[in-house]
Amino acid sequence: MIGRHNQSEQAEERMDGTAPVSDAVTRVAQAPSGPDPALVYRAREVTKVYGSGPAEVRALAGIDLDLFEGELVVLLGPSGSGKTTLLNNLGGLDLPTAGALEYRGADLTAADEQQLTRFRRECVGFIFQFYNLIPSLTARENVALITEIATDPMPPEAALEMVNLGARLDHFPAQLSGGEQQRVAIARAIAKRPAVLLCDEPTGALDVRTGIVVLEAIARVNRELGTLTVIITHNAVMADMADRVIFLSDGRVQRIRRNASRAPVNSLKW
Numbered sequence: 001m002i003g004r005h006n007q008s009e010q011a012e013e014r015m016d017g018t019a020p021v022s023d024a025v026t027r028v029a030q031a032p033s034g035p036d037p038a039l040v041y042r043a044r045e046v047t048k049v050y051g052s053g054p055a056e057v058r059a060l061a062g063i064d065l066d067l068f069e070g071e072l073v074v075l076l077g078p079s080g081s082g083k084t085t086l087l088n089n090l091g092g093l094d095l096p097t098a099g100a101l102e103y104r105g106a107d108l109t110a111a112d113e114q115q116l117t118r119f120r121r122e123c124v125g126f127i128f129q130f131y132n133l134i135p136s137l138t139a140r141e142n143v144a145l146i147t148e149i150a151t152d153p154m155p156p157e158a159a160l161e162m163v164n165l166g167a168r169l170d171h172f173p174a175q176l177s178g179g180e181q182q183r184v185a186i187a188r189a190i191a192k193r194p195a196v197l198l199c200d201e202p203t204g205a206l207d208v209r210t211g212i213v214v215l216e217a218i219a220r221v222n223r224e225l226g227t228l229t230v231i232i233t234h235n236a237v238m239a240d241m242a243d244r245v246i247f248l249s250d251g252r253v254q255r256i257r258r259n260a261s262r263a264p265v266n267s268l269k270w
């Protein structure tokens, strides 16, 4: 197990009752634990401040949020409301300035670089607006690059099949449309079977029709793998595909709406 502490040091250090992240990473593969087994993230009073003095920006101004296993959550808010900052903190790409951020009962803010790297590698799949595929590798090879270093990956072919690219395995990115490239990126993110899938404006670079196909792929992954999925958007149309919609503005959760049911992606009115 990665980690600089032995058992007794942990007991001494973690007076607040949370466990170090390395423990949570280990536990993910096993049964969930804690008072609510389905609770994945718990954020309390999370703030993130960039810069200092007159240049100071309070990107997150006290976020309280619980996220649960298997949910599909849409994070909706105007540009500059803190969506990307929040997602980056959930994914361990960045850490809060203050507040508590727990992943399955483990305090992310207490993790060192090595533990965070392992957390990202084992627990989190990221999808961004731009696909970041390697141009000289085929779809299959782009996905295999990740599965080769994962603990319990699915075969690259199965991941690509899940996003309906079973017939494009040996195409290079330049031979694929934008929507197909984004679906390769989704296959790459989910092939390691992450517990969490974080998507930052995944359809931002796509036209509506292509965007729908990409969102359908994400919804299918969430349904079939049970991956807690968070999709950032500034497009209110996408709200109906979610179990819950979290409205962000000025770095705060303004309100949370639970949808009675999820609308199929192809029924969303653009």
Ligand SMILES: Nc1ncnc2c1ncn2[C@@H]1O[C@H](COP(=O)(O)OP(=O)(O)O)[C@@H](O)[C@H]1O
Pocket: 050, 051, 057, 058, 059, 077, 078, 079, 080, 081, 082, 083, 084, 085, 086
């Ligand atoms: N690395 C950074 N350095 C300084 N300010 C930042 C940085 N990242 C984001 N910000 C600022 O934080 C606020 C929230 O940004 P962001 O989380 O990207 O919002 P959104 O994704 O909702 O558009 C904005 O005012 C933005 O300019």
Ligand SMILES: [Mg+2]
Pocket: 083, 084, 085
């Ligand atoms: Mg953003």
